[in-house]
Amino acid sequence: MARSVLNTFQHIFAQISNASETDLVHNVDLCPPADRKLIQGFTNTVSPVKQRCLHDLIIYQCRQRPNQLAIRSWDGDMTYAELDDLSLRLASHLVTLGVRPETFVLSCFEKSTWATVARLAILRAGGAYISIHASNPPAYLDSVIIRTKTEIILTDSYFADNFRHVVPTLVELSSAWLRSLPRPTDETVCKDVRPDNACLVLFTSGSTGTPKGIIQIHSSYATAIQDYANNFHLSTQTRFLHFDDYAFDISNLEFLVPLILGGVCCVPGPMKTVEDLASQIRILEANIIFLTPTVAIKMEPKDVPGLEIMCVGGEALTKDLVQKWSGHSTRLVNQYGMGEVAVCCAYNDQVDRREGSRIGRPSSGAIWIVDSSSPEKLVPIGGVGEIIIEGPHLSRGYIDSTALRRTEAGFLKVIPRWLSELHPTRSQYRMYRSGDLGRMSPDGTITYLGRKDTILKLDGCRVDALEVEHQARKFLSDKDFIVVDLLGTIDGRADPSLTAFLYLDDHPLSASAVTGQVPSLHDATSNQQAKEMVERIQRGIGLSLPRYMIPTMFILMSWIPRTASKKLDRKKMHVLGQTFYSRVAEEWTKDKNYAKRMRVLPISS
Template structure:
């Protein structure tokens, strides 16, 4: 509250405020601003010619502070991107450049292959300023293609294979594409007249000329490096043109601040159509790091595992995606940069102590981020201070007037990271990229003026007292939808095409009543009186959502499919309303606040009921798979299970790509096989359940102990028998069931030749490993894993049985590694009834070295099992929660349900004419060869293959 008292000396102003909401310095600034404006009004009153709108509102103190922060524009790096990469390739040729799911490359290999492809592009006529489209799924070859285009002198633009073909064709027409680089899988998407398709693969690369002598120096820093297409207000994608100089400056600047280097292993998570991929790929490579590229499937379904498996230590994620990860588990991450969406305190604080947290901000027109924030204390909306640029805040209605310090205004960015402009659109470029505003030319606060080019972001921000920027919102209809920048006018344009009988159309992003973080894309339609009936056949819900506006949710036949043919999936609306008249403001514009309030009045549960009511009464799940899916959907969509029927679509219930990723993760926790691709392929619950059954998804059921021994078996007697075979009390026996044929064979061979098929692993423990915590982690994993508590006994009637015991770990301690290994091998002759997994800690009696020795029989593990056990121990050691295990008894039950005769007949028929040639041929005296001899050979160094 501000109180003004007129005194003989002037006006006494008192401000009462909450210091938790407003800092003392900010309150002082506000009062100073208030006093200054009153003085300006007094001066204006004495001058009848002064227009109030023209009075000066920026104090001298504010001017001095703003110019102190922005006195110098950082210099441009006048280098080409590929030249910076080549420097790294020459400095560290054998260092890993790419670790991808489909291959790995060193810097020298990446340099050579990209140069080969660049030479081919030059032969195809690619020259400077030519734009070459790339269309790839996640792959090592996308990186090769990017560098090749740059080396050839051209610029690249990326197309998403999942986007509609009509969008592809519009972009290809805008860039006049003559040559397209693509993967073999995506090549059919881009075939067209007078268009050369080059499929990039390992085979194709080795068929190209190895003459890598290229004139790539024809590219200059002011030439185009890449073009990124974003949503356009006219319904046509808008191309943002970025030059080499801007990319080099931006990447070197934010790379330095984020401590990129040869140690960096950056997760390449972002879509190639999202400019963050430039930081993930280009910044990493020009700093000598490694780009970690997961497959599209792993990116969506196994994010946590792929981060760990690729040892990625740097990632840029939206807060929505970061919520899919558990901070206690993803310990390879060292730096996590949030961006693409506004972050809340919960998302920020849950990563405290696990990673270095950063919040990045930057429109696509600024490469890549124009500001960063890494506050110790979270401040909502804080986007930090400028990098490789300077930031100005101006009057939202007039960029020729600076806003007072602390006032909300439009953010302008000045500096060498700005885009050239919009592709072939002089008018839009001139409106967004302004030159030489009067206040910049004039200077201030003792600083000289300057000429400059600035980008009008359209974002509303304010300066904090410490120079940090605080994001407030947008001044126009551009919004963020599911992490993507979208112009609402583009959605409205395509809705008008799909619903031509609507008189007025308005699209808006709104938030549900109970889920402020859950944004939905709503479309409001005003029917024409003559065509209003066109809505009725497709409208089954007459429920009034808002009494004042008489809004109601409607259903339009095939609208989702028609929109999906025109726009990317993230631009397809979630819900459609009709209103008799769109609300208007006094200035004659659509009152978007009222539209947002319509959506905000609904809960997620109400919205689902209204959107799905046209289907009639819901059919409830009947099978176990359907019931499991219903429960999982309810969990990730925050709905009541009974609100979800078998005919419901995951996406009509409010799901999107992020919640689909969450669904796959939740399903995996319950050992249910489900991928994000499955959800997109069959979004209806009933269809998804049938698809899951076709894939033989396993819902882990509780198999009753001893039930797999067969009918009529005396369980008490068998339990006593196997307990005696294990030299344990019967109370220590938890379960018993048959062995698989493979287990029987492996054990039989080990009994014939003691020591065979037994792994003996040795791991030296580093000095920072806490021994007590290490022991506790292993003991936790053994308790949770039945396979590690399994023994095998010979039963007089039932044959070889595996026995699950309640026996804990038995640690062996020794002080001589070689002696223990030899002694442990001698003990492998008595396997029946004995523990098949053994654990030891060996510590030097005189030194400080420690080893963990883990021995286990092959009947208990395979190549897939060992890494999972090791991962589980690592999770337990770091305090993570272990996933629910699929018991081996599930597999034994599956084997028992198979038709053995049919399987034998199948293989006999298929192998009937096969002739096996043994290698090497055995002498007649060697019926059962034993590998008990060793020969060693020293291979001379190999000449490097050029």
């Protein structure tokens, strides 16, 4: 790393020394030749495209092992022969309803064997499935239906009444009805579907604004799953727990991986506690699972002795989580990905408790680190930049331009020049600009540092919220939490203030999150325990960062809001914080001492 820093300094200094009066600093190349050569080696291998359809890969396993278990579920098991038979009957029926390649079909089920049968049938009919949750608000569902022109929904008796008047055709699945359907003589019910056709559409949660729809294709998933199996050494013995909600992207991995490998998809029954989860893992004999750190930290290794691999993703791994599982036979894997990429982008199966944010090496394609303001500039080894994903596992793109209006992240229209310079033969692959920040280590592994939109601007100064949070966490326990944001508006009254949302696990005001409600917010300086912690944090940050990066306002929260996929919900926190901040601003106008106490806390020099 020291050598890389020296090479970078010399490289930039040489350009400035030889610059003319008309040259711009912006055009200085940041990445020295030595680092380019290293990066070229790290990005040299990209998987070839597997030109197969997902249902063909599963049907192959059905014919290879008809009497073996395909689905182990709380509501009944199913062999590969039964899965083949029932999905074929349903697929033939869907074709008569008009399903064909590039037809989108809604799917809404409680956890059961029938959700898997439905998804496979839609694929065999040539269509693409859109998994939704019955609790999604009407506006969300309307947006999905209108934008995808969906006219058919597959569901079960549990949710059927919710959708009877939503789309023209509702297909209610049951065991008796499926078995009553005629079995077609031709087992290939759709001969026109190709590997580049859509296989599924993934929509974001849609908690704010219009959800973005991502179109995945067969070949992307087929390629990514093959690499996933190779990277994790999976086989026909794979028993993947189908834990995630069907509406989330991980659920696709959870049923496609085991069925394509000839393993078992394990479908748990209703679960309310972590103890229920551990019990289902044991009952179903699952040996691999994907969890968020929030759930994984609560589970006890001794309760799941048969679990061989626990993939964790969505947030950085805490040292307590790594320490808890380090002495156990279960292999802990840090998995990094996004909806725009099939299965995952990177994985780290050598997790270190000191580096919970290290996401390791690429899974199928290559990962590049570029200047966050311009994809045309490679960042040197160790430099912080935006993560760009390249490879055959990228999705086709978005259903429309909704996502493009919301963020700079997206698929690059112009491939950067450095790709053709370093890998002249790789022009056929597309690239995705993730909006995530990261750095590449001298060994080629990648560390995830957070979202690019956590860079805040205060009085013309650039504030890295993640860096402030990192310094603050040195004074907090692993159960505490801090989130830094910019609240207020430039109106002369409630001017912007660098604010820290603080959750203290042992504080009397702290509580468990309540579904459908919002946490309570309090002035952190109005309580002695919280005030002492605030002062410690401010002094600690001041030892490492400039004064303008020290939060001047601290809001104590009863719990930290999270999205449906258990990720930190910064958007909701911002909305709640702005409301709280506006109320505080009114107090400022009445009481100058209150303003002093809230915004300017003592910081030792």
